Amino acid sequence: xxxxxxxxxxxxxxxxxxxxxxxxxxxxxxxxxxxxxxxxxxxxxxxxxxxxxxxxxxxxxxxxxxxxxxxxxxxxxxxxxxxxxxxxxxxxxxxxxxxxxxxxxxxxxxxxxxxxxxxxxxxxxxxxxxxxxxxxxxxxxxxxxxxxxxxxxxxxxxxxxxxxxxxxxxxxxxxxxxxxxxxxxxxxxxxxxxxxxxxxxxxxxxxxxxxxxxxxxxxxxxxxxxxxxxxxxxxxxxxxxxxxxxxxxxxxxxxxxxxxxxxxxxxxxxxxxxxxxxxxxxxxxxxxxxxxx
Amino acid sequence: xxxxxxxxxxxxxxxxxxxxxxxxxxxxxxxxxxxxxxxxxxxxxxxxxxxxxxxxxxxxxxxxxxxxxxxxxxxxxxxxxxxxxxxxxxxxxxxxxxxxxxxxxxxxxxxxxxxxxxxxxxxxxxxxxxxxxxxxxxxxxxxxxxxxxxxxxxxxxxxxxxxxxxxxxxxxxxxxxxxxxxxxxxxxxxxxxxxxxxxxxxxxxxxxx
Numbered sequence: 417x418x419x420x421x422x423x424x425x426x427x428x429x430x431x432x433x434x435x436x437x438x439x440x441x442x443x444x445x446x447x448x449x450x451x452x453x454x455x456x457x458x459x460x461x462x463x464x465x466x467x468x469x470x471x472x473x474x475x476x477x478x479x480x481x482x483x484x485x486x487x488x489x490x491x492x493x494x495x496x497x498x499x500x501x502x503x504x505x506x507x508x509x510x511x512x513x514x515x516x517x518x519x520x521x522x523x524x525x526x527x528x529x530x531x532x533x534x535x536x537x538x539x540x541x542x543x544x545x546x547x548x549x550x551x552x553x554x555x556x557x558x559x560x561x562x563x564x565x566x567x568x569x570x571x572x573x574x575x576x577x578x579x580x581x582x583x584x585x586x587x588x589x590x591x592x593x594x595x596x597x598x599x600x601x602x603x604x605x606x607x608x609x610x611x612x613x614x615x616x617x618x619x620x621x622x623x624x625x626x627x628x629x630x631x632x633x634x635x636x637x638x639x640x641x642x643x644x645x646x647x648x649x650x651x652x653x654x655x656x657x658x659x660x661x662x663x664x665x666x667x668x669x670x671x672x673x674x675x676x677x678x679x680x681x682x683x684x685x686x687x688x689x690x691x692x693x694x695x696x697x698x699x700x701x702x703x704x705x706x707x708x709x
Numbered sequence: 710x711x712x713x714x715x716x717x718x719x720x721x722x723x724x725x726x727x728x729x730x731x732x733x734x735x736x737x738x739x740x741x742x743x744x745x746x747x748x749x750x751x752x753x754x755x756x757x758x759x760x761x762x763x764x765x766x767x768x769x770x771x772x773x774x775x776x777x778x779x780x781x782x783x784x785x786x787x788x789x790x791x792x793x794x795x796x797x798x799x800x801x802x803x804x805x806x807x808x809x810x811x812x813x814x815x816x817x818x819x820x821x822x823x824x825x826x827x828x829x830x831x832x833x834x835x836x837x838x839x840x841x842x843x844x845x846x847x848x849x850x851x852x853x854x855x856x857x858x859x860x861x862x863x864x865x866x867x868x869x870x871x872x873x874x875x876x877x878x879x880x881x882x883x884x885x886x887x888x889x890x891x892x893x894x895x896x897x898x899x900x901x902x903x904x905x906x907x908x909x910x911x912x913x914x915x916x917x918x
Binding site: 630 | 710711712713714715716717718719746749750752753754755770772774775800822823824825892
């Protein structure tokens, strides 16, 4: 049995068996789902194609979303040569933005862990695959590490904005992406978990207050911003920097903050950015348009 | 999945699909009542198109979801949406009243609980809990002694392991519902023997979504 409930248990299972985090995640999934490891690897590898499809959709479609709140920014970013970011952070940001715009326009995406946070993991992964010559099988393995982290967070805290705010959605995605980036850059399993802690810690308290209740503002650009944060967390972990608070305690803190967060800031659009004058005027306009349609 | 929201789009599509399977045939008419956040934001999230896509039998990652309304017209599904002001059991709630091609009707209450996960909380007024993640048998039967024992005996004789089981009834000796989740699918001949148990009116076998 490869059952684990915490990241500490996951890590010690890997150590005890002389395996990597992704091996344990794959074996547990095979046990739980009663599917072969080969079938699961194939399924996961197919996600790489959907990632690419979403990025291409976002980069080739410059039209606004149905609400008109987002769209066209991925193209805008693509046309401008990077002034500040290095190639990996730059591509991670661009691809995360493209994926999130594609999501807002109802193209196909992979919810990882949710649709609102769908840009971060593929953005970081696609950037690494291109810039570091990562093979499909290495990328697929690293996705199992990311999935294990998302799963542990889902089981011990939450990945739903309505339960934990955006820290639970985009925060989890950044944590998953940071661990994946560390692994694909030659980091150890311990370093991957440090990267996950560093990313999650720096998204704690993040509210879910989308304008007019739509997964667009601030979600789309937040995906782009947090893809860069994930790369930065991995960079620190790869240098041997450790999170003072261990991974499972960071996750528990995220859960506690989510519980303490007022309901107005948990996907109800009754507080924060959603309550600003601009957001309220936008919500009113969209309601009128909806009733006319 | 098709964007933009795992709860409001993918979850909605999965509720629609599970509703269709509970009806057990192609729906030709559906009235969908939206509550809470579903009622307020359904157009921007494509919740309406996703629900219809599910009723048409499409999965949450089917690109036809975007044009579900025109597919519904082609496939002869008439539908209407009602936005309710009522306080819902959960922020993302929909009630679907359906009529199938043979004239059979069913009404389900579904909630989308986040990340695309869903629960059917009511079938024809019966409180149930159904998440579409396991092989599940649903019986409609009269509440009387021995029905549960006979049904589980049939399953145990064929070495089918029950993972969870729940029984609901409207009143003593009245209509009742059994929800039995199993680790493996239940073959048709076993379903027939369960259906032959006196007091059982019907059995429906649902596959995981």
